[in-house]
Amino acid sequence: MMENIEQRLILRINEHATPLRIMHVCGTHERTISKYAIRDIIPEEVQLLSGPGCPVCVTPVEDIDFAISLARSGKVITSFGDMMRVPGTTGSLFDARADGYDIRMVYSIDDAIKIAKDKPTLEVVFFGIGFETTAPSNAAALLRGVPENFSILTSHKLMPPAMELLTKDTNVDGFLAPGHVSTIIGTHPYDPISEKGFPIVVTGFEVLDVLLGITMVQDQIESGRSCVENAYPRCVNVEGNLKAREMLYQVFKENDSNWRGIGMIENSGLALKKEFEQFDAVNVHADIYDKIPHEKRPSDIHNDENGLYEGCICAEILTARAEPSQCPLFGRRCSPENPVGPCMVSLEGTCYNWYKYTRNKGI
Template sequence: MSMEAKLLKSICDRSRPIRIMHICGTHERTISRYGLRNVLPKEIEILSGPGCPVCVTPVEDIDIAIALARSGIIITSYGDMLRVPGSSMNLMEARSEGCDIRTVYSIDDAITIAKEHPSRDVVFFAIGFETTAPTNAATLLRKPPKNFSLLTSHRLIPPALLHLLDETNIDAFIAPGHVCAITGIQPYQQFADLGFPIVSAGFEANDVLLSILMLLEQSRLGRPIVENAYPSVVRRKGNLKAQEMMASVFDVADAQWRGLGTIKNSGLKLKNEFADHDAVLVHENVIRSYKKETSYERINVDKCRCADILKGKEEPDHCPLFGTDCTPVTPIGSCMVSQEGMCYNWYQYRNV
């Protein structure tokens, strides 16, 4: 019997009604790819939270990136970001208008572009959670070129989970393994203290199944704790060097999440010492004038259910646009753009 089959049998033996939320696009991909929802007992519900960084990047930040590009600045970001809808278009459409918007694989590529074009301003549109922020912090600590700045759209996971407790009926959490590799599991203790079992998990099917089994056991015992099911990567205190770099470069700030609204202390902004590399400050005039022009006019956007999907309150195939108007080739909402998006994965693995 395979490890997955043994874990599944143990889960079935210990099954009880429970609503488990994961907060990681890679977990959603594993769950969808292996059809885990279909083989788990029906009383075990797996909800997808706001764990896809592309999905939660707010419309306003996309609009700002487009405004900067239209003013002649070179915008760089990851490929998926070019297809995330803004209020009237995405970065790909802005590029087809003639804006200089370039796909990069890392912030290092953006630095290279800034060095190659010393007379142009270059902005790196930085997204992601606690996983990507340390790399960007390290780059700023290495004194980047003067013409380089960061449009920061980093978000922090624990404040978003706290926010969701008021909105969604959740019994337990699977914590994101790669975020915990940076932060450790201590930031999640607060959820156990509030009565929610929580387990940090890796990304193979057996990792996810093991975390579900551990959550069931915590639930059965009525003793919620934070457990680490990914000890090969996650340490209790996390990566202290990475945490130190983040703290040197960023301050925690209130931030807007697509679909979730503004959440207290859930984002990162550059410290004053890095104002010369903060795109929002360096290009303040461009951003202020663009904001006045913003209008919400995309076709069908009002039917998109991404807001409820990101809260774990809705499933993609309940959206009237799923698989018809909205597909990975023609995404209408952000959840259909990236391989980490819930709608993308439900579409990709709908026959599994």
């Protein structure tokens, strides 16, 4: 009987199977892997690890607390939907909205700008989160011009510095690099990581893409190579999207950034440049920002004053030191309906996907 391409790739992965730890750093990869049970159809020794690829999961508590403090002081907070459900120190943005504060869900920065234009007497803050994929649209909006009563709480993250850190902190053998992010940054930024001995394959989001990415990492390991390869050429090229990056760096500069559950990573975030500081919520509302306690250590995630995170092991989940089923709260006290930690909130969260597609594992 004729085998299809997926079956041939699975056979090939089996034939070449050696103990291997391949990390992806993209919530959409986790979704494909969990939804189609890819871990169950490849040999056990080929482990697929889930890294910090979910934007709302890595947004630090201090930024959520700042957004809530802004709302409590009368500002209008605008945010993507899944960010609104992530717990901060005293609850989520949704909880604050239930308390009567003006917090609105938007689908893009343009929705937030429209609110500011329509209501010039209000101070509107857009909670800007996400990786290299979402930051360019925020940069484009600022370059087009925004009203004076509008500002951005910038919480963007850059993926290559986090991958670099993970090569030091975890015993990962290679990476499936994120297809979405790579459409913007291209394949070059991964070169320094592969040059240190870590095979990297830029991978798309279909089952076939993921299986192909795995075989390409296996090939590199087997032949003693480590380079950056592109298994997603229909969307990603070497240079990436030059126009998007040009806009990005017209508006933003790289800065050290705090990743929830991981801690500070050098040059892994984006801050607004001086020319745009009048739209920087941290600058505009410095009096409120300065009162926010800043999360400094990964262990802080367990030490919330009101016990919100007691028992949550998101810090270990985000760095692939543990799997969701090892969390004592998984599927019990913590579920998508009642998330205790950030990894259970978003469609891109590892705990969310394990709960939705593999929830019987370990509980």
